[in-house]
Amino acid sequence: MQIVQAENLVKSYQVGEQQVTAIEQANFTINQGAFVSFVGPSGSGKSTLLNMLGCLDQPSSGRLLINQTDTSTLNRSQAAQFRGEHIGFIFQDFNLIPVLTVEENIEYPLLMVQNRPLAERRARVNSLMEAVGISEQAKKFPNQLSGGQKQRVAIARALASQAKLVLADEPTANLDHATAFRIIDLMKQMRDDYATTFIFSTHDSKIMNAAESLFILEDGKVSEQKNGDAK
Numbered sequence: 001m002q003i004v005q006a007e008n009l010v011k012s013y014q015v016g017e018q019q020v021t022a023i024e025q026a027n028f029t030i031n032q033g034a035f036v037s038f039v040g041p042s043g044s045g046k047s048t049l050l051n052m053l054g055c056l057d058q059p060s061s062g063r064l065l066i067n068q069t070d071t072s073t074l075n076r077s078q079a080a081q082f083r084g085e086h087i088g089f090i091f092q093d094f095n096l097i098p099v100l101t102v103e104e105n106i107e108y109p110l111l112m113v114q115n116r117p118l119a120e121r122r123a124r125v126n127s128l129m130e131a132v133g134i135s136e137q138a139k140k141f142p143n144q145l146s147g148g149q150k151q152r153v154a155i156a157r158a159l160a161s162q163a164k165l166v167l168a169d170e171p172t173a174n175l176d177h178a179t180a181f182r183i184i185d186l187m188k189q190m191r192d193d194y195a196t197t198f199i200f201s202t203h204d205s206k207i208m209n210a211a212e213s214l215f216i217l218e219d220g221k222v223s224e225q226k227n228g229d230a231k
């Protein structure tokens, strides 16, 4: 099944008198459970594309179907609801809430967005902490963790609401190389265990080799390249 279908997708920005086309007539699909990377030089449109996939920004024209829903027609509150139910986010600077512990950060989307009952929240948070190897840090605050540990918490949080699609904007940018590879392996493990689709952007050529497919952005144009070497 296809989780993402982009049809003649265009995003342009008006800058004064000038129109900047960030994404130009993109057509592509991504299957459920895929592990893919958006790559391209600075300014090529990676963030623009991720923002549209995350329903944080609307296309200028064309259609963007996520899980069979045409997200280009959603209004702001429908988009927020759709995001909470279907999409998880991982950021390069982790974006954990500093006043909440590890377990509270992971629980947050279950409580604030999905309002799940306490016993269910506890069980899910515990199994995710176990899965990402962070159980021993449950009561710690983000400033007491290493970069790799913070990103593990962010991965668990992105998976907490059982999102079928996780978007990661440069998830390894602030990590050393060995930790970056461990985080990518962990994301892949989570994909295998939960059938979650992962889309991540990166500048790092070694990291992009882990993706099964590369979506290459060049001057707003998107082309797909299958990666035969993906491990």
Ligand SMILES: Nc1ncnc2c1ncn2[C@@H]1O[C@H](COP(=O)(O)OP(=O)(O)OP(=O)(O)O)[C@@H](O)[C@H]1O
Residues within 6 Å of the ligand: 013, 014, 015, 020, 021, 022, 040, 041, 042, 043, 044, 045, 046, 047, 048, 049
């Ligand atoms: N809000 C905006 N207003 C005007 N132009 C924008 C806006 N956001 C992005 N752009 C332009 O759209 C193009 C694509 O930008 P985008 O941020 O998507 O690139 P990127 O590939 O994510 O770059 P980087 O790797 O540096 O983050 C650039 O030319 C940028 O200047």
